[in-house]
Amino acid sequence: MMFNWEELFDDLKASPRTRSWCEELEKESLEAFQPDNNGNLARWQAAFHALGEFQVEQVSLSADAVTCKGEVNDSKELKKTLLQLKPWRKGPFQLFDIFIDTEWRSNLKWDRLSPHLELSDKDVLDVGCGNGYYGWRMLGAGARRVVGLDPYLLYVMQFAVLRRFFGEELRHYVLPVGDTIICPNLRLFDIVFSMGVLYHRRSPIEHLQSLGHALKLGGELVLETLIIEGENHEVLLPVDRYAQMKNVWFLPTLALLERMLERCGFSDVRVLDVSPTTVEEQRSTEWMTFESLPDFLDPKDHTKTVEGYPAPLRAVVKARKG
Template structure:
């Protein structure tokens, strides 16, 4: 990515061909054009330029995708390292991580490694599996999936900023993942219907942004092959199978939050959508140690969105963020 390719998405096309995703392959030109539309996203040229200016890296580098901090170790001059750091900061805010790139530590808003630690022990082994990461941000969890041997990992996220953060990370990672990790700037609604392709589908931090949550669950199920595994992480509230919170115009300062079910209600939703083997593997309050402002994400974060007099509530008076991880399978 240090020099613009005349066909920058070649590896993505080749991956879709290799995976036999012919029905989706035909849609890629239109989806890439819409997701990276310069008229729609005014900052996009600056992000693209920042990635293109990243200097060449030495071939000798040590890449670790299977550690809490996704790391790339290589020798750079002080000047080259400062250049890389300045360019990476042009892609801020960095929300998912952490990363260590040629001695540059990217301390992201989320300690995404903590979430991975909660999820990973419960997964069907990822080695050899085809994985879809819905709303995967810059790809932190996707790199971890590749580090555990997944055969094909596709991140989908409609944010072009995250697309260019992923491309910057690709510049450092190089081909250490054997080209198994890819990013497409689309949402779940752009995945072909009834695809039934992926062995594992992750949707973490997406469901509460969907005005039609059961539709989202159905879309996730249709992306899975029979017997495939869903990993769903979302905001929840305390309560029984009938408990669902529908916030007003904002929840923890976020304007696009819709339904927050209890874990029990979420399990019922999944069963109604046709999943089986539904189980809650983790539920806990989100702390200000796990989500916070940093040098690489200088905007307000969780601490600013809680009631200063009662951190068990948001500043709107709702229960403070609590997240659950629920897993399920598409029936065979």
């Protein structure tokens, strides 16, 4: 089976409080995978069905590269199939002797935030989860269940492939929907992650409000986003592109981010980390052959983007709902 959504839907439908929301989630998820929605879908699904034969003997969700060991029938053929699902942005992954060297070394971000997390037995939502790299790491750190949302179908297909290797029985789900699926007062999750999404949203306040709606009272938000330096309540709204990205909207100072969170009903805002993104962390590889951060920075001055804006600086903050 390509996806394991049914078991999640069954769980959610069992409670009268989440039943009607679940119906909406199910409808949108199934619609997203209608063949007319994406001309590449058939090719990606063919790759899924061409993974070949393998036997997984050991899985490590806690390694920097989420890993499976065992026997594979034809590893050259498997690598070719996996390369058909390019670009691989978030990872890395080690499948037998194949190292999926993704654009992002996502383990570096995980290393910065995981010492501050208590995930044991927690019900987690990861909004904008990509192919689910962090979800595997969260399960490795003891989470009870991880639900990821990402509207980009290729990443959902990459997740479907990875599940085959890391464990189809695990309670890790990635659904092809965005943050707008979260309904008011859902109050379902102990911890909600939003990493690398806020600056892509035209309405950052609505994004924060929806994250709040997903949380149980007293639940915890882990938010990672691009910020700018400064003491004041200021925001950078790029004239056009930022680091070549067309879809970047609001980059606040930490002071403004804190105020935004408080206005959206969060308290106890704590800054866990502030780090510049480096060309060691984000770069092109065999698995993501488009341009990457080294091409998006001013070649003479890596403190600036090619457009002359401050180079990417990322903050991770934690906040409590209510």
